[in-house]
Amino acid sequence: MRDAQGGDARAYRALLLSLRPWLLSYFKRRLRGGDVEDLVQMTLLSLHEKRHTYDPQAAFMPWIAAVARHKLIDYVRKAGRRVHIELTEDLGLADGLSTELAHRDVTVLLAQLPAEQARFISLQRIEGLTTDEIATSTGKNPSAVKVSIHRGLKKLQALVGVKNSGVADE
Structure with missing residues (x-):
């Protein structure tokens, strides 16, 4: 170049x-x-x-x-297509991208959510905690954690232009 x-x-x-x-x-x-x-x-x-x-x-x-x-x-x-993009720290490494670039993108997206939603999504999708583990560590009800993660993922999908996609909680 x-x-x-x-x-x-x-x-x-x-x-x-x-x-x-x-x-x-x-x-x-x-x-x-x-x-x-x-x-x-x-x-x-x-x-x-x-x-x-x-x-x-x-x-x-x-x-x-x-x-x-x-x-x-x-x-x-x-x-208006549906595309599933994983929110992980290694996003893009197979494409020759650096971890820092992927981390920056995830950080920018999560910063657009309410703090609690961003924290729960990060704990589940990046750190690998289960809904029950998140609930125990935060003192929240497992159902509330699950709903918060679901709503946060829907907001993230809207931010990146994904419409009407089913979000699965774990």
């Missing part, structure tokens, strides 16, 4: 060709159907339009992964 920003057309072509398989894999793991190719093309077009915003001192993969993630979110919102 650094060479491409410097005007090296051969490096730019090589970059686009090398990104295509990664983008195909990224979108295929998240969507079913023929729309994957469209998303790859939209992401490559966005890379072309936004290439001047890439900081050559920063790692490239988190930057392009963020572009791809934004394209996916835009697509899901526009299409």
Whole structure:
């Protein structure tokens, strides 16, 4: 990308060709159907339009992964499709993303919830506690914990543009 920003057309072509398989894999793991190719093309077009915003001192993969993630979110919102995204610390590691990037995204989303809901979701989905364990450690009724987690997950789905999805509590 650094060479491409410097005007090296051969490096730019090589970059686009090398990104295509990664983008195909990224979108295929998240969507079913023929729309994957469209998303790859939209992401490559966005890379072309936004290439001047890439900081050559920063790692490239988190930057392009963020572009791809934004394209996916835009697509899901526009299409009104259901997409299940796990809220875990390792989100994106298989895609070449850093733990810090995934942690930041989860933190930003959870910060938009009431504190108790965010805490319960974090305890269950990230730390792996059961509803009963959360209830015991917080002094809350297990049913109240379950309802709070359910409502919080519904709010998170709305924040990322997922409509009418069934949320399962554990």
